[in-house]
Amino acid sequence: MKRKKIALWAVSGAASLSLVSGCASNEGTKVEGKPADSGKQQQPIVIDWMNYPGAIMENSYGQTFLENKFNIKLKKVYPIAYDDYKKKQQLMLTSGEVPDVLFVFDPGDLNKYASQGLLAEVPFSTIEKYAPRTKANLDKQAPQGWFYSQSGGKNYGVPTFYYTGQFHTKQAWRTDLLQKAGITKIPETIDEMTQAFAALKKIGVYGMSSNGQSYYNQFHSLFGAFGVMPTQWMEKDGKVVNGAVQPEAKEALAVLSDWYKNGYIDPEFVTGKDLIPKFAAGKYAFMDAASATATDESDPNSVISAVKKVDPNGKVEFGPLPKGPRGQTGGWAWGTAGNIWAFGKQVEKDPAKLQKALEILDALQNDEQTWLALAWGEKGKHWDFKDPAKSPSGGLKRLSPYDDVNKLQAEGMPELSNGTMYWGGQPNLDLNGNYNANKEKAKLYNHSVSDIFGKSDILPSSGKFWSDLIKLKTETYAAIIRGDKPVSSFDDFVKQWNDKGGAQLEKEANEMYKQVKK
Structure with a gap:
């Protein structure tokens, strides 16, 4: 499926595919927010902006910078942990409290909010007028994102970039443990x-x-070895099907069940907790959900740093995705679009506020110094170059105490440095450009598999069925792996999946795919 076809379908031919550069020079000096208008100062526009999840504090560095830079006043901040964000957002919106700007995780959530009349329609022409660089970059680099922001034929937001979404998580091995066990070569096959x-x-x-609570990360690379990626939509034998209910998934479950029975899998995998501490403690040797920074000893939050605290002689190395019986490999990837910035219905009556919000999003995505200030903070206070001789291309490092995630978020900056609390991933200024010494590691052994629509819950009836389906999948897979249910029960699971809405979603997936391919 060609990206150009997706873009043309998604934006009804309105997309411009030219890339507009908005990067400033990267001098790495201290950055202070100043109002863009140097003339007569106008009253700040008050915006209720529900930021990306994190423990952000009132009057933090990030909030102050944003207010000064763009002459706005943020009505409040939302110090909500990542794991609680979606639930608390839904409760808040249900009670009638709808922010002017809000970060929405998934298309299914956006569909739900739009159908309830909570969101403002944002025509593509408006985005092109006030966030032209972002519009052009999305059209060219992440066109599937326009699937995420649409509902009922109307557009309700601006998708975020997720440059690292083209990479799956890394396969990390405790090679010191392999050596103790007499294994001298990192395994490559099942x-x-x-x-x-x-x-x-x-x-x-x-x-x-593995994370047994995750519907997508649960032993993902093992399923990739059999040619499927539950719960992604994939093309097979000329039609669109879901990987969760394919016979190949049953093959993978049979192997995992056998491994569990033989004592090769940590029985506490089903909790999804303490994966890094257990890996660091030497409880298990293979992690298929490590980041590209896992082997970076200069990063105090990396996996190898955690290992070294427990065992100074511990070793962590990346390995390839496991290869299955038919020579297949694959790891879960999300594609280059991430989430959505949406706008409360009330913003339709306040075009100046919408204009300002779009201008801010455009600056955060394309102005290097603005992005750097809100992703990393001030040089010398929040960060410094890892290697001054290489400046940004050698990578940046957090300075104490801001190498502590909680202190960093309290300052209004995210743990993941390729985005900000008020935007999303930044492809042009991070992995695809400067500021990341681990970009080559991200590409190492990469064989990513992405849903043909980008995200699986993009279909019209996803809001009705998807949450129940992924719960059914996650629980059933875990039960089969643990041996609570036989592998043969997979056939019953397929029937349940289809009866609970899977068949309807498959029908919609095929209809949508036909439109895309026209």
């Missing part, structure tokens, strides 16, 4: 992993663990 896990068991180490 059979080699089975042999390694058997050897690790003899020294009291589990082969692997």
Whole structure:
């Protein structure tokens, strides 16, 4: 499926595919927010902006910078943890409290809010007028994002970029544990992993663990070895199907069930908790959900730094995605679009506020110094170059105490430095440009698999069925792996999936895909 076709369909031919550069020079000096208008100062526009989730504090550095830079007043901040954000947002909107600007995680949520009349329609022409660089960049680099912001044929927001979404999580091995078990080569196939896990068991180490609570990250690379990625939509034999209910998924579950029965999988995987602490403590040897910074010893929050605190002789190395019986590999990737910035219905009656919000989003995405100030903060206070001789291309490092996630978020900056609390990923200024010494590691062994629509809950009836379906999938898979249910129960699961809305979503997926391919 060509991206150009997606863009043309999604934006009804309104997309311009030219890339407009908005990067300033990267001198790395202290950045202070100043009002853009140097003439007569106007009264600040008051905006109720529900920021990206984090423990942001009132009058933080980030809030002050944004207010001074753009001559606005943020009505309040929302110090909500990532895991609680979606639930609290839904409760807040249900009670009638709708922010002017709000970060929305998924298309299913946006569809729900739009159908309830809570969101303002934002025509593509308006985005092109007040956020032209962002519009052009999305059309060219992440056109599937326009699927996310639309509902009922209308557009309700601005998608975010997720440059790192073209990469799956890394396969990290405790090679020191492999060596203790007599394994001298990082396993590359399912059979080699089975042999390694058997050897690790003899020294009291589990082969692997996973996040059993995650519908997408639950042993994802093992399913990729069999050619599917539950719960992504994929094209197979000329039609669109969901990976969760394919026979290949049953094959993968049979292997995982056998590994669990043999004691190769941490039985606490189902909780999804303490994956890094257990890896650092040497409880298991293979992690298929590590980040590109996992082996970066200069990063105090990296996996290797956690390992070294427990065992100074510990070693962590990246390995390839496991290869299955038919030579297949794959890891879950989200694609280059991420989430959505949406706007409360009331903003339709306040065009000046919408204009200002779009101008801010455009600056955060395209003005290097503005992005740097809100993603990293002040040089010398919040960050410095890892290698001054290489300046940004050598990577940046957080300075104490802002290498502590909680203190960093309290300042109004996100843990993930390729975005800000008021935007999303920044492809042109991070991995695709400067500021990241780990960009080559992100590309290492990459064989990503993305949903053909970008996100699985993009379909018209997703809001009605999707949450129940992913709950059914997550619980059933975990039960089969643990042996609570036999592998043969997968066939019952397929029937349940289809009865609970899976068949309807498959019908809609095929209809949408036909439109895209026209």
